[in-house]
Amino acid sequence: MALSKNRNRSYRCLIHMYRLRRSVLFVPGNNQKMVEKASRLRPDVVLIDCEDSVPEGEKEKARESLRSALTTHTWSSREVGVRVNAPDTPYFDEDLRVAVASGFELIAVPKVEGPEEVRLVERTLNELTRGKQLPSPKLLVMIETAKGVTFVDQILASSSLITAVEFGAEDFALSMGIFDIDRPETTLLYAKSRIAAAAHAFGIDPIDQVFLDLRNTEGLRLSALSAKNLGFVGKLVIHPDQIDVVNRAFSPSEREINWARRIVEAWEEHGKEGRGAFRLDDRMIDLVHVRMAERILDAERSARTS
Numbered sequence: 001m002a003l004s005k006n007r008n009r010s011y012r013c014l015i016h017m018y019r020l021r022r023s024v025l026f027v028p029g030n031n032q033k034m035v036e037k038a039s040r041l042r043p044d045v046v047l048i049d050c051e052d053s054v055p056e057g058e059k060e061k062a063r064e065s066l067r068s069a070l071t072t073h074t075w076s077s078r079e080v081g082v083r084v085n086a087p088d089t090p091y092f093d094e095d096l097r098v099a100v101a102s103g104f105e106l107i108a109v110p111k112v113e114g115p116e117e118v119r120l121v122e123r124t125l126n127e128l129t130r131g132k133q134l135p136s137p138k139l140l141v142m143i144e145t146a147k148g149v150t151f152v153d154q155i156l157a158s159s160s161l162i163t164a165v166e167f168g169a170e171d172f173a174l175s176m177g178i179f180d181i182d183r184p185e186t187t188l189l190y191a192k193s194r195i196a197a198a199a200h201a202f203g204i205d206p207i208d209q210v211f212l213d214l215r216n217t218e219g220l221r222l223s224a225l226s227a228k229n230l231g232f233v234g235k236l237v238i239h240p241d242q243i244d245v246v247n248r249a250f251s252p253s254e255r256e257i258n259w260a261r262r263i264v265e266a267w268e269e270h271g272k273e274g275r276g277a278f279r280l281d282d283r284m285i286d287l288v289h290v291r292m293a294e295r296i297l298d299a300e301r302s303a304r305t306s
């Protein structure tokens with residue numbers, strides 16, 4: 001009986017809601033119409049882009065969107081951030097200044113290759129927010145070169161502001177001399193696994209690469225599921241049609257939810273008999289499976305109430 005009580009307690013203690021980052025929608029910042037549209041869509045995160053989707057001559061136009069986006073549109077519970085230009089570009093300082101002054105809670109930093117860049121961003125953020133009533137934003141670092149992948153541990157350890165890490169496959173392929181535009185998922189397996197493992201080691205959310213084939217819904221679904229099986233919690237999306245597919249792929253399936261409920265129930269039952277390992281559907285189940293089931297039920301709850 002005591003054992004069963006403990007089991008109950010450990011399960012309830014673990015129930016928590018966490019911030020979902022299943023779909024992270026990129027919106028070119030110089031396109032006001034798309035920024036407005038993004039506020040009516042249902043991705044978990046929106047990133048207004050000032051970097052590569054905005055041509056040189058339009059950088060100021062993208063900053064105009066930053067100044068108005070949070071006050072003009074309603075974003076409800078969505079996390080809204082900005083992708084600034086990289087720290088070594090002439091746009092970085094002003095992008096960051098406008099993003100912070102406008103109240104964004106998340107800053108995506110592209111092409112991060114070492115911890116010193118993160119420290120520079122952190123220092124600049126401290127200067128911008130010191131003595132002002134401005135929230136200090138969290139960081140999403142983008143690892144998209146061979147160097148970034150090699151130094152991912154040091155990068156992720158360099159600042160407690162880092163809350164998410166994204167794998168930028170296109171730039172990574174360029175840095176590796178991989179030019180096969182239809183490259184299979186397996187080509188990038190090492191880099192992706194490396195980033196996902198490092199992210200979890202530091203309690204950071206790993207977000208998977210974009211999927212460029214806009215009409216290939218099944219390909220997108222499989223790509224998302226394969227990333228999920230590497231440990232990614234979400235995926236970048238670039239078009240409204242990709243949002244639901246990705247949100248679904250990164251939410252527990254009916255099958256997973258049913259499995260999880262049965263495991264928790266069976267664990268309670270077997271606990272009364274003092275058993276820590278038992279047979280269910282001819283498979284051995286023990287504590288680790290109960291922990292997995294709890295995580296699935298937490299994720300289901302968060303997805304249902306998002």
Ligand code: COA
Pocket residue numbers: 025026027028033034035037038049052053210237238239240
């Ligand atoms: N965010 C918000 N709205 C978007 C959007 C996005 N990323 N992409 C498309 N839309 C909107 C369009 O404005 C259009 O709205 P409307 O029907 O109300 O007029 C609708 O969705 C359909 O768009 P569509 O005509 O199919 O898009 P397109 O063919 O003109 O453009 C892309 C395709 C890929 C160029 C475009 O989706 C895009 O720019 N995506 C973001 C790219 C990006 O940010 N890249 C950087 C990171 S990799």
Ligand code: MG
Pocket residue numbers: 052110144168170171
């Ligand atoms: Mg890139």
